[in-house]
Each structure stands twice: as structure tokens, then as C-alpha cells.
Amino acid sequence: MKKYLTIILVGFLLGMLTYGFLGFAQEEDNTKLLWLSGLLGVIIAYINTIFNELFNKFISWKKYTGFRLLTGVLSNTIISFLLISIVLYGYTFVKDTPNSFIEDYSEIILKLIILMFFMALVYNVIYFAIHSYYQYAKGQIIALQLERKQTELQLRALKSQLSPHFLFNSMNTISSLVFSDVQKAESFIRELAKSYQYILNKYESKWLTVEEELQFVNSYHFLLQTRFNDRINLEIVLPDWVLKSKIPPLALQMLIENAVKHNQMTSSQILKISITCDNSDICVTNNKTARPEGIDSFKIGLGNIRSRYELIFNRAITVVDDERFTVKLPVII
Template identity: 40%
Template sequence: MQKHNCRIGFNDGLLMAIGIPLFSLIIPIVFFNCRFNRPPFLTWEKYFTTLLITSLIWLGNRFIMVYSRKKFPLFYDVRKRLIFQSGLMFVFTVTANTIMGIFTENIFKDEHINLSNADIIIHSNSAAIFSTIMIIAVYESIFFMRQLRHSVEVTENLKRESLKAQLDALRTQVNPHFLFNNLNTLSSLIPENPKHAVDFVQQLSKVYRHILEVKDEKSILLKDELEVLNAYTFLLKTRFEKNLEVNINIPPEKMQQKIVPLSLQILMENAIKHNIVSSGKPLQINVFTENGSLVISNNLQMKNQINESTGIGLDNIRNRYKLISERPVKVTESETNFTVSIPLIDN
């Protein structure tokens, strides 16, 4: 892959190699009526002078473009950036061209060119402004086309990731191990505690219904996700009893914010999957809000697994968040705790 300034968006070396000499040739012909076969002649001195001025103005405007994109990097700042960038380019172009024109105006003085010094500066500035407009048009056109193509590719990839995450979540819930564990728990409940068994079936049904309802959603209310998390917690606590402790502490004012669907369920499932849950080592999972994020934290007591975790669940959550938020999913791990922070999205 060719290296290029990430603010420019493409490798403009070839564009400059062709554009600068070409503009340096066109400007004397168009704006000063110079010709090869008749006076006023287009001499090497005129060409190289124009080449020097064009190069300095091109590179200066290129720097302004990079600076403007750094100052206004977000998409919704494009209009503001273009206004700021165009104004700065205009001032730089006229100022730089006028200053350099003072030292080079004699080169374009010719007995066949009936122009005063002021006329030469006006023609020169007209040429410089024309060149600047063309530079902006070429750079911005290529930049926007590449950004559009990249945006489409990223969006399509993230949509596929989102669909894959939803299908993976659904597949996880209907896999044989999940069904076996829940059916085994249910079979033991029926003779011992029929009422609890009925509650268990209702909560299990609630989990499945939620998966089907949110399969096409990019985000859902935290309140709705927590309702299903409570149902899922009910299933887990029925299975693990006192060996699992889940503490959910969410302020009421946060309930109308949004998160990606099934994220809490996947994170809780990961905690159960990768950590020991026993009477000797009870697992504690805490769910709370902090600094505009929803935090899921558990004490770390990793199982001795033959295969290391692939991190697919976390990757799916990260990729789905890229669709709806610029804030990243944060994962921190210490000797005693594993914590995941997922952004809360304003409704």
C-alpha cells in the first residue's frame, strides 16, 4: 500500500508531479497570452518562474488543507471546514502571489505585452486564484469519492458484523449446552417446586422472545435490555443458586438511554463461560453506570481452559457500537477483576 498523508486521503505525489508543471505551462498561455511561435514568447525564464510560484502556492494550500482537516475532522464539520479552508487559502494565495510577483514582475514585462505592473499583479492573482480553485476541486473530489467508498465499505462490513453478532447471540441461546442446562434445571424444579418451574419457563420464554424482537435493531432502551437481563439472571441464579451473585445498580434517569441489543447478556454469558462458579469460589457480577458508560465487572477466577478465548463476543459488541457511536468499548483486566465499559447512547 502506498504511503500518503491520512489527512489528504490519497497519494497525491503523481497529481503534483503532473499538475504543477501543467498549470505552470497553462498560466502564461491563458493569462498572459504567451505563445511558442509568436510574441510575446513563452520563454524558459517565464516558465520556470511560473513553476516556482505555482509550486509554492500549491504546497502552501496543501498544508492549509491538511491543517483544516485536522482542525475539523468530523463529517458534520465539512461545511465549516470548507469555509475556513477556502478563506485561508484565498488570503494565502493572494498574499504569497503578490509578494512573489513583486520580485518577478519584470520577467513578464515585454514590449509585446502592454500591461502595467498593477495589471500584471491582477493577471497573476487571477491565475493563482484559478489554480487554487482547481486544486481545491481536484483534491476535494478525490477525497470525497474515496471517503464515500470507504464509508460504504465500512458500513456494509459493520452491517454484516451486526447481523453476524445477532445470529451468533441467537445461536448461542439455542445451542445444545444452553438448552441442556436449562432443561436439566427445569426438570429438577418441576417435582420440587412447581411454582418456581412455571416462573422459570416464563423467564426463559422472555429471553427468547427478546432475541427475536431485537434481531433487526441497532440499539434499544437500556430499560428494555435490563428487563431481559433480569430474566436471564433469574435462569442463571436458579442454576447456580448462591454461587452466583449479580448486583444491578442503575439510576432511573439512565433508563431512557440506549445500548446495542443483547450486549449485557453476551457479557454476562462470557463471565459465566470463562470463570469458575462454585461454592468455594462464588462469582460476583456488578452492573452499574460510570462516566456515561454502562459497566459490567466481575471478579476474575479463570477456568483452566485448553483453548484460549477467541474474544468473538467482545469483538461483535465493539463492531456493533461502531455503527452507532464514536465512543469505543473499553476492556480492562487486573489481577482480580475483568471490566467492560460500553457507551450509553442518548435517545
């Protein structure tokens, strides 16, 4: 509504200014002509606005600033000149002097062309400034929205790691180790502390290197091995260049956690997880064992990782669910 009121006000004002500039003040019934000129100004302002919005769809101000400005100035000048000329010709026709239109109004036509050009130039410069400001403001709002969504996803990932179920299992493991293997219990507590320190330090980061993430994965794997002994096996084979690539924090760990959550582990059913690379993706693969009953899930997992890759890197992950379960994370350099 504010936009259209501005168009009406500016168009009406420019119409009346154009009327005065072209020297119609001596005409009879100039009050009526003044109002008609204001109305014509509103119509021209609307038409030029429609054309400018149409040009914005096909010609980017950001990429082709000069060309877009030239297009706007020329089109607005031509449109305004043609509409006013048609109205002037109609006015002379009503006065029964159409044959002398060029002669009688040659000076006015020249003044009209000059006036329309400078008005179009000023209008498009102001339009560009306002358009740039709104695009910048819109970009800032989108950036804040994305940042907020990213924070929400990171907090959901953190919630997964701080879950009572995970803490309960860890405390039970420590309790049993204290009486059977004090040294191993000490190592477990140290790795658990390192895991939580990593989570608290890194969960706010949008991304980190694969090498940093693997440090946490190794600590997490130690905790799992302590709980499940030889019933879980993790193999990591990644080239050096992949270690320097980017990854959302907790992504690899969450995939390992999902594998543990959705597969039973016994002496005859060993869970084997591998982290490898196929040039374009980091592949996290696990075999399938019997599915445990009553799986407790916060419904994050793959959805959380997928959303963060799309949000941060504008890339998609791939899930292959056949004889083995594989999640492919794009390598981000």
C-alpha cells in the first residue's frame, strides 16, 4: 500500500511540474488541465514502475548495473514521451488543429524530450539506490534467518550428544570399570571429558575440518569400544587432502551413532563401520545386523545432517540403503 501511495503522489507531482514547465499556464481552463496533467503523471509513473519491475527479472542490477541503468532511462524516457505526445496530439485534435501539431508544439516537444530524459535519469538513479538498499536489507534478513536455523540444527545435534540415555550408559560403563579395571576407567573418563569438551567448543561452528572431526570420532569410538569391546569395529581410510576439507561438526559422529543405534552387536554379529573416500564423497558405511527393539531416537540424525549440508554448503548428501548402509557426504574444499 505504501508503495502505491508513493507512486500516486510522485506521479501526480511530476505531472503538474511538467505541465508548468511546458508553459501551459496561459491556456484557458488551466485548472482542469493541471489536474489532468497530474492524472497523466500517475498513469506514466505506474507504467514505468511495471516496466522497471519487468526489467529487474531479466537484467540484474548487481551484474549489469550500467546496462540496467541505461535500459531504464531510455525506456522510461520513450514511454513518458510517447504517452505525453499522444495526449498533446489528442488535445490539439479536440481544438481542431491537428495538422499544425508539429509546428505549434515543436518547441514544447524538444523541451519535453529533455525533461523526460533528465527525469528518467534521476528516477532510475534513485530507484537503483532504493532497490540496492532493499536487496541489502533482504539479504541481511535471510542471512539472519539462515544463521538462526543453523544454530537450531547445531543445538539439536548437541541435545543428541547430551541425551540422558548416552550419559546413563556412560555412567554404567564407568561404574563397572571402576571395580574391574581402574586404568581403563580413567582412560574412559578422560576420553568422555574430551568428547564433551569438543562438543561444547565446536557445536556453534558452521564447519570445521575433517581432521578436527576425526579427533572427536576417535574419542567417541574409544567410548564405544569400551562399552561393546570387540563387537564394534571402525576403519578410517582418508587421503590427506580430504582431511583438510570442510564438514559440519558432529556429522561423522552422528552417522556412527546412528549405526550403533540401529544395529545389534553380539560376538557373532560384529558391527563394522568404515569411513572412506571415493574422490567426490566421504562414504560412511556399515553392515546390517539384527535391528534392536525399542529404539530411542530424537528424530535428528540424517535429517539434521542433510539440512546442514544444504544450508551451509548448498550441497546434498546421498543415502544408499541396500545390503550395506552408506551415507555419502560431499567433499567440500
